[in-house]
Amino acid sequence: MDHPNETEQLVLLALVRLGDDAYGVTIGRQIEERTGRSLALATVYATLDRLEARSYVESWVSEPRPERGGRARKHFRITPLGATALREAQAAMARMWQGLEVHPDLRKS
Numbered sequence: 001m002d003h004p005n006e007t008e009q010l011v012l013l014a015l016v017r018l019g020d021d022a023y024g025v026t027i028g029r030q031i032e033e034r035t036g037r038s039l040a041l042a043t044v045y046a047t048l049d050r051l052e053a054r055s056y057v058e059s060w061v062s063e064p065r066p067e068r069g070g071r072a073r074k075h076f077r078i079t080p081l082g083a084t085a086l087r088e089a090q091a092a093m094a095r096m097w098q099g100l101e102v103h104p105d106l107r108k109s
Contacts, residue, residue, distance in 0.1 A: 001081075003089040004056065010035065011047045012086045015057060015078045023073045024048070048076055056082030 004012060014030040015022045028044045031037060039047075051057040062073045078086070100106055 001085055001088065002054075003092060004051070004082075004085055007039070007043065007047050008051055008056075009086060009089055010037075010039075011044065011051065012056065012078055012082055015076055016083075016086075020075060020077065022077065023075050027076070051082065052076075054081075055079055056085055 010031050011027060014027045014034075017030055017034075018026055024041055024044050027048075028039050028041055031039055031044075048057060048059070052059060056079060057076045058079055059074050059076045062075055064072045
């Protein structure tokens with residue numbers, strides 16, 4: 001199992017936070033609100049496509065919105081395989097950070 005890259009991890013974490021309300025716009029908004037980093041909607045969807053191809057996420061299309069001209073939305077959720085990959089990526093980073101918190105180069109100035 002390969003580890004998700006940084007953008008993929010951000011998207012997966014947004015899916016976990018959003019639950020069934022996760023679709024492109026809400027995912028991008030969640031990432032921007034929590035990290036200050038803005039991702040283009042095209043980047044969010046390209047990332048979701050990659051994650052879905054690896055079976056880390058699954059999608060479904062909602063019913064059209066009730067307002068006039070309302071469109072259906074493609075929603076996403078993390079799969080158990082995606083959750084495992086995310087936990088493994090977190091553990092790998094924790095192992096890399098272990099013992100470096102006190103390193104002089106990493107101290108706040």
